[in-house]
Amino acid sequence: MAQEDIFKKLVAHCKEYGYVFQSSEIYDGLSAVYDYGQYGVELKNNIKKYWWDSMVLLHENVVGLDSAIFMHPTIWKASGHVDAFNDPLIDNKDSKKRYRADVLIEEQLAKTEEKINKEIAKAQKRFGDAFDEKQFRETNPRVLSNQQKYDELHARFAKALNDNDLAELKQIIVDQEIVCPVSGSRNWTDVRQFNLMFSTEMGSTAEGASKIFLRPETAQGIFVNYLNVQKSGRMKIPFGIAQIGKAFRNEIVARQFIFRMREFEQMEMQFFVRPGTELDWFEKWKTSRMKWHQALGFGEENYRFHEHEKLAHYANAAVDVEFKFPFGFKEVEGIHSRTDFDLAQHEKYSGKKIRYFDPELNESYVPYVVETSIGVDRMFLQVISAAYCEEELEKDSRVVLKLPPVLAPIKLAVLPLIKKDGLPEKAREIINNLKFDFNCQYDEKDSIGKRYRRQDAIGTPFCVTVDHQTSQDNTVTIRYRDSMEQERVTISELGKIIGEKVNMRRLFEKL
Ligand code: ATP
Numbered sequence: 001m002a003q004e005d006i007f008k009k010l011v012a013h014c015k016e017y018g019y020v021f022q023s024s025e026i027y028d029g030l031s032a033v034y035d036y037g038q039y040g041v042e043l044k045n046n047i048k049k050y051w052w053d054s055m056v057l058l059h060e061n062v063v064g065l066d067s068a069i070f071m072h073p074t075i076w077k078a079s080g081h082v083d084a085f086n087d088p089l090i091d092n093k094d095s096k097k098r099y100r101a102d103v104l105i106e107e108q109l110a111k112t113e114e115k116i117n118k119e120i121a122k123a124q125k126r127f128g129d130a131f132d133e134k135q136f137r138e139t140n141p142r143v144l145s146n147q148q149k150y151d152e153l154h155a156r157f158a159k160a161l162n163d164n165d166l167a168e169l170k171q172i173i174v175d176q177e178i179v180c181p182v183s184g185s186r187n188w189t190d191v192r193q194f195n196l197m198f199s200t201e202m203g204s205t206a207e208g209a210s211k212i213f214l215r216p217e218t219a220q221g222i223f224v225n226y227l228n229v230q231k232s233g234r235m236k237i238p239f240g241i242a243q244i245g246k247a248f249r250n251e252i253v254a255r256q257f258i259f260r261m262r263e264f265e266q267m268e269m270q271f272f273v274r275p276g277t278e279l280d281w282f283e284k285w286k287t288s289r290m291k292w293h294q295a296l297g298f299g300e301e302n303y304r305f306h307e308h309e310k311l312a313h314y315a316n317a318a319v320d321v322e323f324k325f326p327f328g329f330k331e332v333e334g335i336h337s338r339t340d341f342d343l344a345q346h347e348k349y350s351g352k353k354i355r356y357f358d359p360e361l362n363e364s365y366v367p368y369v370v371e372t373s374i375g376v377d378r379m380f381l382q383v384i385s386a387a388y389c390e391e392e393l394e395k396d397s398r399v400v401l402k403l404p405p406v407l408a409p410i411k412l413a414v415l416p417l418i419k420k421d422g423l424p425e426k427a428r429e430i431i432n433n434l435k436f437d438f439n440c441q442y443d444e445k446d447s448i449g450k451r452y453r454r455q456d457a458i459g460t461p462f463c464v465t466v467d468h469q470t471s472q473d474n475t476v477t478i479r480y481r482d483s484m485e486q487e488r489v490t491i492s493e494l495g496k497i498i499g500e501k502v503n504m505r506r507l508f509e510k511l
Helices: 003-016 040-055 074-078 101-130 133-139 142-162 166-175 218-222 226-232 280-296 341-350 377-385 423-434 448-458 468-473 491-502
Strands: 021-022 033-035 062-065 084-090 098-100 192-195 199-202 209-212 239-248 263-273 303-307 316-327 328-337 356-358 363-365 368-375 389-393 395-403 412-416 440-442 464-467 475-480 485-492
Touching: 003 021, 003 084, 003 389, 021 368, 033 040, 040 062, 040 239, 062 199, 074 341, 084 101, 084 166, 098 101, 101 133, 101 142, 101 166, 101 328, 101 475, 133 142, 142 166, 192 491, 199 328, 209 464, 218 239, 218 263, 218 368, 226 263, 239 475, 263 280, 263 377, 280 303, 280 316, 280 328, 280 368, 316 377, 328 341, 328 377, 377 389, 395 448, 412 448, 423 440, 423 464, 423 468, 423 491, 448 464, 464 491, 468 475, 475 491, 485 491
Parallel strands: 062 239, 412 440, 412 464
Antiparallel strands: 021 033, 084 098, 084 192, 199 209, 239 263, 263 368, 303 316, 316 328, 328 368, 356 363, 389 395, 464 475, 475 485
16 A cells, blocks of 8 residues: 555544544644544653653653743744744745745655665565675666766755755756646745744733744753753753753644644753763764664664754754654654854853853863754654554454554553453453553443454553453453464463563663
8 A cells, every 4th residue: 555545544543543633623623733632642641751761760860841831032032043943935826835945855855765765676676685785776877877866966955055045945946847746837936934933922012012932942941941950950061951842833834744733742852061072972862862762663774864954053963863654754853962052142142151160170161962852743653653554364454553562552451251240340340450550441342353453443452351251260361462362361460461561661671
């Protein structure tokens, strides 16, 4: 099945099974804003816990913070967001659709890359074990010609971005004959800059309300609290501050479900270091963050690093972690070496000293910062698209979410075989005992087969069935979601069997 069809099915599945709903749906929805349903919120919370504990619990020198969304407006002037938090936009005059000029060109690059990969996959199939990819890349004329096209376009694109040359971005779109996917035409407007921040007013107008912004990233809340945390926590450099919270961006194009939203959530950690050591820390966090992703077991081949074409105004090194979504490799996380830009700017604009006295060097300095920044919603999409699976079985088929058990919203479902003979009571008894440790669900409706399918669809890793034998010898069958195998075990063993699989420690040990 085409990847696009799978993605459509995944979106429909998320709605049908209470994971993600369009915001304000009964009013025909609000574009690029989504709500999380009963299972969605559990999965989201588990993802946040995995991130938070991996930062704050496992690192003695990383502490948490929860700063407010509203902040003093000068913060956004100091951070550069008022002047430079822009995306280049372009409109198609026929469809009236708006696009990000950089994204149109990136997609063009991805198409060329895709052509190269197809050639390689074809040759690999033909030559089998004898295939030498390096040699093939260096000699195959079609690959060479596409690689040259890719490199030329990439170099031109990177230069245009770095020079902030909007006319050149448009010229690239024209030269590459990029068409609007909706109208199919090449009737483009000029490229313009568009600021992504939402603003609102604080205080009543009579008193003279002031314009404030909804934060477009959580990081600034960390920077302006750097001294508070460092002093009150007696933190010694290097140390980090982690925060999870909402961020808002008035995205120009928002068409890929929860990949790009106007209201979303970020998990950011700013790590404060001695100047000159930032690139070493950048490498360390790069490795550490990739491990965090890969520990979930979705396959190493589905991740890659992507170097930025253009460094943000504050960065001296930057890389994205990309995951292979059903619509291709895309960013889930950014790791940036932000230098002392933010703290130095806040010193300048606030007029307060933001320094660290380093007892080892016996001097004060503005710390440098390495940031790791990941979107909760993009991570959610990564998890759910990796987990979504349609399986043909001997007699029928099933849709199953193969979520890592540690992240699954419901850990076990307890199902009485029939609704009488004391089986429901026994099932409730099991839940009443296990609910303190695991999120359990009771289900007695429909045949046992249908109930298994329902649990497969929401990704419950364990189903426990209570039958007549249970009342005689206190045993139940436990069914494993992925293998569908069943096993007879005693009720007293359940806590241990499930606990071993759903304990986050299993993931942390891999980090
Ligand atoms: P993009 O290039 O996709 O617009 P970005 O490079 O602007 O993203 P950052 O500013 O580095 O993103 O933000 C860090 C992380 O926050 C991203 O890796 C992503 O996971 C998440 N994120 C950013 N914008 C959005 C959004 N509009 N919706 C959902 N998540 C987002």
